[in-house]
Amino acid sequence: MLKKTVFSLLFSAVFFGIKAQQNIPFRITKHNTIIIKTLVNKKDSLDLMFQIAMKEAAVSPQRKRKTDHIIFNKEEISEHNTVDIGNMSWKDVSFTDNQLTGLEADGKIGTALFEGKTFKIDYDNSQFTVYDKLPDLKGFQAVPILWKQDVFYLAADNVVDGKKQQEEYFALQSGYSGSILYSNDFDDDKELNKHLKVTGEKTLKNAQGQSVITKQAILPAFKLGNFVFKNMPVGFFSGELKTQNISYFGADMMRRFIWIFDADRKMAYIKPSKYYSETYYKIN
Numbered sequence: 001m002l003k004k005t006v007f008s009l010l011f012s013a014v015f016f017g018i019k020a021q022q023n024i025p026f027r028i029t030k031h032n033t034i035i036i037k038t039l040v041n042k043k044d045s046l047d048l049m050f051q052i053a054m055k056e057a058a059v060s061p062q063r064k065r066k067t068d069h070i071i072f073n074k075e076e077i078s079e080h081n082t083v084d085i086g087n088m089s090w091k092d093v094s095f096t097d098n099q100l101t102g103l104e105a106d107g108k109i110g111t112a113l114f115e116g117k118t119f120k121i122d123y124d125n126s127q128f129t130v131y132d133k134l135p136d137l138k139g140f141q142a143v144p145i146l147w148k149q150d151v152f153y154l155a156a157d158n159v160v161d162g163k164k165q166q167e168e169y170f171a172l173q174s175g176y177s178g179s180i181l182y183s184n185d186f187d188d189d190k191e192l193n194k195h196l197k198v199t200g201e202k203t204l205k206n207a208q209g210q211s212v213i214t215k216q217a218i219l220p221a222f223k224l225g226n227f228v229f230k231n232m233p234v235g236f237f238s239g240e241l242k243t244q245n246i247s248y249f250g251a252d253m254m255r256r257f258i259w260i261f262d263a264d265r266k267m268a269y270i271k272p273s274k275y276y277s278e279t280y281y282k283i284n
Helices: 002-019 183-189
Strands: 022-024 033-039 044-050 057-059 077-086 088-096 105-110 118-122 127-131 141-146 147-150 149-160 163-171 198-204 209-225 227-238 247-250 257-261 268-273
Touching: 022 033, 141 149, 183 227, 198 227
Parallel strands: 044 105, 057 088, 163 247
Antiparallel strands: 022 127, 033 044, 033 077, 057 105, 077 088, 118 127, 118 257, 141 268, 147 149, 149 163, 149 209, 198 209, 209 227, 257 268
16 A cells, blocks of 8 residues: 555656646747747647747738738737647737748747746757746856846846956847847947947848848957857947847847746846857848
C-alpha cells in the first residue's frame, strides 16, 4: 500500500510538473524577428510577428493572408477574438487594423500571450515557454526591468566618448531588426553625430508609415549587466522629425540572450544564446 501511495505521489508530481509549463514554437527570420503561426477566430491562419513592446495584436495592410473573420469597427479595432497556437487558446484578444509590421508577417501579437505568467524566450530552441512559477535560474544573470504601459525597459551603460559610461534606459523592441536605436534626447545630449564614427544612413518608416532618417554608427562599448559588447553598430535619428522619444534594445540584441521574465514584470534573467557572438545585423 505504501509503495502504491509513493508511486501515486510521484506520478502526480511529474504530471503537474509537465502541466506547469507549456511551449509555443516560433521561427526566427533573417531579420531577427519572431514569427508565430496562429489561427484567429478558428478561421484565419496568420503568421504574426511577436512584438514584446505591445500587449494585444494587430494586422498589417501588407498582409498576404486573409483576415475575413476579424471584424473591425470604425476605429479600426476588433475585440473579443480568439487566437489558437497549437493546442493553446486565448480569448478576448483585441486586434488593430492597418499597423505596419516586420517582413514575412501578416501582423503582430504581444505579451497578452503571457499575461500573469512567467515566460521564457528561448532562441536556442525557437520556442517560448510559459511557466506557473520561476524555473531553475542556474546560469542566468538577473537584470532589473521596468514594466510601464505594456513595455519592458532595462538600463545599460554606453561608452560614447572616451571611457566614461553613460546610463540609458532602453525599451525592448523585438520588431526592430537592428541592435540599438537611440532616442532623440540621448542623441541631442551626447552629440552622437560628433562623437561616434558614422557609417551610413537609412530612411525608415514607423508603425504609422511616417518616414524618419536614421544614421548608423559604431559605439565603442555597450554594457548590460556583466556582458560587454565592443564596437557594435547603433542607430540614431537625424533631421527635423523628432519622433523617437525612447531608445530601443532591438531584435539583434535580444536574440543574443535567452530571456526569462517573471510574472510580476520586475526582473528579467538572461544568459547567452547560441547567437551571442554572431555578426551584427546590417541595416540595408
